[in-house]
Amino acid sequence: MSPAILISNLTFAWPDGEPVFAGLDLVIGPGRTALVGVNGAGKSTLLRLVTGALAPTGGAVRVEGTLGYLPQDLTLDADRPVDDVLGIAATRRALAAVERGDPDDALFAAIGDDWDVDDRARETLDRLGLGHVGLDRPVGALSGGEAVLLGLAGQLLRRPRVLLLDEPTNNLDRAARQRLYDTVTAWSGVLLMISHDRELLELVDQVAELHEGTARLFGGTFTEYEAALAAEQDAAIRAVRAAEGDVRRQRRELADAHVKLARRVRYGQKMWDTKREPKAIMAERKRQAQVSAGKHRGLHEDRLAGARERLATAVEAVRDDAMIRVDLPATAVPAARRVLSVRDAVLRNGARVDLDMFGPERVALLGDNGSGKTTLLSTLAGRLPAAGGTVEVAVPLRLLPQRLDVLDDDLSIVANVRGLAPAAGDNAIRARLARFLFRGARAERPVGTLSGGERFRATLAALLLAEPAPQLLLLDEPTNNLDLASVRQLGEALAAYRGALLVASHDLPFLHTLGITRWMTLDGVLRELRQ
Structure with a gap:
């Protein structure tokens, strides 16, 4: 089966009751996908739900294929050796024991087919610019950027078919970012990533947007997504203006209806006071006028209510980006x-x-x-x-x-x-x-x-x-x-x-x-x- 991330009717809320997702549906297949949305939309939370680090309160999350995950807040114990971070320490220990002549079957099981693990590790580290990092060295001396690349190397060595990256360019200098771009470009499985790096976002095949608990897919790069969203927002703003004009027009027509009704009431009262027609005929005309006026007024009130509803719907489609304000x-x-x-x-x-x-x-x-x-x-x-x-x-x-x-x-x-x-x-x-x-x-x-x-x-x-x-x-x-x-x-x-x-x-x-x-x-x- 092709690798994929399958999310169906997903619901999740924090322990304090703060909702994040309610009925979210999303399918991510092979290719490079950027997960975007404003801060707090749930991007990192969704990745943690996919990895199983968080449990949904409803719905299902399924991953087809082996899964790799590089979190944005990668923290490494300073005394931990590099090969342990790469996930190959046990294999290397088993290889060393076999080379010393230990025939234990458990050692061969630990090695499996990975007899060239050191060569693979060195090749991966070289590709990411970490050729100077020894496999037995503790990670404490590494910079923040080198730690991120080391974490990525560990994921690549596991050969996952589905890879999640959360802000992978954090702390990376220009040369290291280029190595990451090359890795992303060469990826052939499912890649779902969160990033604020525009160059990285231009390498994707599609964009998955989280907005107010829902998800939508846009084909193309981040620039193409922005263009589609801008066109959408322009149309939404035009719809708001049209709806506002409709509300004003319906208010005027309702006011006109009230004026006409008042005139009819005054005319009917005058006819009644002057007794120009038989009493029965005047009573029937008064009744018909009241019925007609009521229908007329009700029609305009319904139209105004409909115009207001359309305005509210149009306003909801226009996004309001709140701004941080600093005045100290x-x-x-x-x-x-x-x-x-x-x-x-x-x-x-x-x-x-x-x-x-x-x-x-x-x-x-x-x-x-x-x-x-x-x-x-x-x-x-x-x-x-x-x-x-x-x-x-x-x-x-x-x-x-x-x-x-x-x-x-x-x-x-x-x-x-x-x-x-x-x-x-x-x-x-x-x-x-x-x-x-x-x-x-x-x-x-x-x-x-x-x-x-x-x-x-x-x-x-x-x-x-x-x-x-x-x-x-x-x-x-x-x-x-x-x-x-x-x-x-x-x-x-x-x-x-x-x-x-x-x-x-x-x-x-x-x-x-x-x-x-x-x-x-x-x-x-x-x-x-x-x-």
Whole structure:
């Protein structure tokens, strides 16, 4: 049977009752499919339902073929050896024992047909740019991007026929992304992936969109999907305008009907008062007039109700993209004020750094995977000590890390913010959270139940609403867990931020939206790039 993902009448809700899917139907066959939707639409949740990590509350999810899965929040034990992450440790141990002369049948069963496992592993690692990584080496020294590629290599070695990728370009530098693109292009089975990387999305055969609990398939690349959706939304907006015009027209006709009815009533009363016709005839005319007027009024009221219903239906078809709003006067920094001074600093990986930042500067930090960008940000934030030199921070600082481990998963969003801003009242916290699209009951959700994009928004809100307000914000790959719409919203939100920014990112289009004032690269030494 051909590999496929079969989803039928799927229903799922979080333990707090928050619904995600109700009666979802979707079939994904061979080819490359992008799963898209706004943050919170349930993209990562759907992948976890497909893998069996979550159990549906109703309906069925079936996978035809062996399944591989690379999650967006891949975390690896620092002491774990590379071959264990690749899933070949037991096979390699069995091979080593057989080569020593152990005839145990269990060892041959563990090896199966995989006598060339080392060669296959080395070939896969080489293809992904990890040829320098030894199979017996612990993974602790790998960068975030190298860890993602290692996780992908482990999936490829299993030879799955159905592969799920959740934000696979997270933390990858330009060269590593190209290797991933090549892997995706060569894929021949079922590939379902979530990504905010436009280049990757242009490699797909179709787009599966999650919107308000339903799923639709669009043939073609992401650009073709956007064009189809834009045409759909243009038609929906035109339908709203037409429906609004119809409602206005029906209101006028109903008002005219009321005026005509009032005239008839006045005329009938006049005839009655003057007794110009026999009483029986006037009574019958009055009765007929009332019946006719009632029908006339009812007809126009029905038409108005129908017009209003059509307007409501048309309005529902127009999507409302809520926007993050950031307006924090306390974060403002005067142009001449020094916010950061780093002198002769030596990072844990040996890189050397000298850096001064003044006022509301916006500095982009570039560099290959493993160059030390995350180490530098962690050192500036005080999470890691410098091996030498000095680091002086002159203003309140906050770090938004790659792994988004700032918040307590067991606490609600409100409770997390309250912990960082204990002097703020509950109403003030909720009002501020509303600016980050957490309104009402949504602000009470435990952080552990949030999607990647929602968790990012909650973390950003908590850091910006903390006391004292941060005047220097360090961002480590901030677009990793965001859909394209949210990346745009984040850029607009940070454009309104009044403090200084230091942003490590491989997402060049995003960096250009921030109004970067200086471009720096880290490659053994921190250097400024001339634009």
